[in-house]
Amino acid sequence: MYSEPLEIIDNKDLTSLNTFGIKSIAKHYCELKSVNQLKELFSTPEYKSNRCIILGGGSNVLFSDSLDAFVIRNMIDGILVENEEGKHTILKVGSGVVWDDFVKYACENGYYGIENLSGIPGSVGASPIQNIGAYGVEVKDVIDEVEYYDLNSGNLVVLKSTDCNFGYRDSIFKKELKGSFIITSVSFKLSKVFNPNIEYPSLKSEIAKRGISDLNAKILREIIIGIRDSKLPSPDVLGNAGSFFKNPFIDNELLKKLQGSNSNVKYYRNNQCQVKIPAAWLIEHTGLKGVRDGNVGTHASQPLVLVNYGGATGEEIIKFANRIQEEVKKQFGISIEPEVNIIK
Ligand code: FAD
Ligand code: EPU
Numbered sequence: 001m002y003s004e005p006l007e008i009i010d011n012k013d014l015t016s017l018n019t020f021g022i023k024s025i026a027k028h029y030c031e032l033k034s035v036n037q038l039k040e041l042f043s044t045p046e047y048k049s050n051r052c053i054i055l056g057g058g059s060n061v062l063f064s065d066s067l068d069a070f071v072i073r074n075m076i077d078g079i080l081v082e083n084e085e086g087k088h089t090i091l092k093v094g095s096g097v098v099w100d101d102f103v104k105y106a107c108e109n110g111y112y113g114i115e116n117l118s119g120i121p122g123s124v125g126a127s128p129i130q131n132i133g134a135y136g137v138e139v140k141d142v143i144d145e146v147e148y149y150d151l152n153s154g155n156l157v158v159l160k161s162t163d164c165n166f167g168y169r170d171s172i173f174k175k176e177l178k179g180s181f182i183i184t185s186v187s188f189k190l191s192k193v194f195n196p197n198i199e200y201p202s203l204k205s206e207i208a209k210r211g212i213s214d215l216n217a218k219i220l221r222e223i224i225i226g227i228r229d230s231k232l233p234s235p236d237v238l239g240n241a242g243s244f245f246k247n248p249f250i251d252n253e254l255l256k257k258l259q260g261s262n263s264n265v266k267y268y269r270n271n272q273c274q275v276k277i278p279a280a281w282l283i284e285h286t287g288l289k290g291v292r293d294g295n296v297g298t299h300a301s302q303p304l305v306l307v308n309y310g311g312a313t314g315e316e317i318i319k320f321a322n323r324i325q326e327e328v329k330k331q332f333g334i335s336i337e338p339e340v341n342i343i344k
Pocket of ligand 1: 019054059061074122124126127129131134233234240241341
């Protein structure tokens with residue numbers, strides 16, 4: 001089967017390929033446009049003698065410095081309708097498709113279930129890795145299976161959704177399989193019936209405020225994008241990677257202690273023993289909301305988002321993130337962990 005030859009570039013500047021806008025030089029770089037190019041990729045001396053880093057849209061990575069590595073930018077394209085029987089449609093989507101292009105396509109073509117995930121940057125292939133989520137929906141709710149190339153065995157593997165160990169911002173790809181795969185496609189099971197999930201508080205109140213009675217997927221997508229634009233800085237204007245930290249889970253005892261001194265703390269019950277606390281609330285209450293330190297800071301309206309005011313290095317951002325973690329730990333006894341993948 002014909003495949004376009006791979007072009008390998010040395011000393012590639014990755015500044016425009018990560019949404020933090022961090023300057024980092026990759027020792028070698030190539031763009032992977034199809035599964036057919038994998039064989040050629042694996043035969044290159046650059047692949048054989050270097051550490052490999054797979055890059056999608058670069059919206060959930062922080063490069064600590066330049067990379068003595070072979071950076072492979074995944075651009076595997078294509079959306080294929082695989083099965084239209086019954087109430088659902090199965091769509092197999094190339095891992096390099098831009099996530100929000102896929103959401104738009106689905107909303108416009110009557111494939112429902114991912115409207116709430118509108119506006120999330122990045123690629124389809126990265127979506128299962130941290131189980132992207134927003135406004136009450138997680139991608140695990142609609143994933144049927146994930147296809148990946150196993151770098152250890154050299155085989156293409158198909159993993160059913162139930163075997164992906166999905167959790168909040170978590171999956172098998174962040175743990176057991178970490179660093180050993182290239183996701184090539186993701187299959188989604190979307191509904192033919194529009195059955196919106198509008199329980200998330202800020203979404204519910206926005207719909208009520210607008211007095212919408214004839215909600216459809218297109219309108220829901222617009223509302224979600226509107227809420228996101230009002231809260232999150234655009235990486236085109238201010239470098240960032242979305243939420244820098246995950247929201248932490250704490251036990252009932254710690255919650256009681258927290259409520260003793262802060263009766264207004266918000267939380268979401270996870271199970272009988274645990275609740276999830278907004279890390280944004282914790283950071284705000286350490287006094288670090290909207291604080292700037294050199295070229296780095298917390299965003300003024302969403303302190304969970306660390307921003308690059310221009311010219312920040314990866315190390316500066318890591319140092320600032322450590323300061324936030326230490327303050328939260330000192331004041332609340334709670335550890336907050338990065339959501340962003342720090343690549344050293
Ligand atoms: P990258 O940043 O390129 O990579 C992320 C990790 O996945 C890296 O470790 C990389 O090596 C690995 N990887 C990527 N593709 C592959 C592949 N094909 N095979 C193997 N490994 C791979 N996330 C949410 O969950 N919800 C949100 O609401 C949200 N909002 C955001 C808002 C903004 C403004 C920004 C900048 C980010 C936001 N994010 C959000 C985070 C980010 O968009 C997601 O994590 C997204 O899935 C990352 O996709 P990417 O292609 O950019 O991945
Ligand atoms: N809050 C504050 N102060 C602030 C902002 C928020 O106290 O300045 C508190 C409020 O109590 C608010 C709560 O934090 O109700 C939650 O805020 P928000 O709805 O903005 O959500 P979040 O928990 O900060 C999470 C995800 C986002 C996702 C939104 C919407 C994580 C780590 N982040 O943010 O995902 O878009 O919910 O569902 O779970 C990302 O992963 O990169 C990301 C942006």
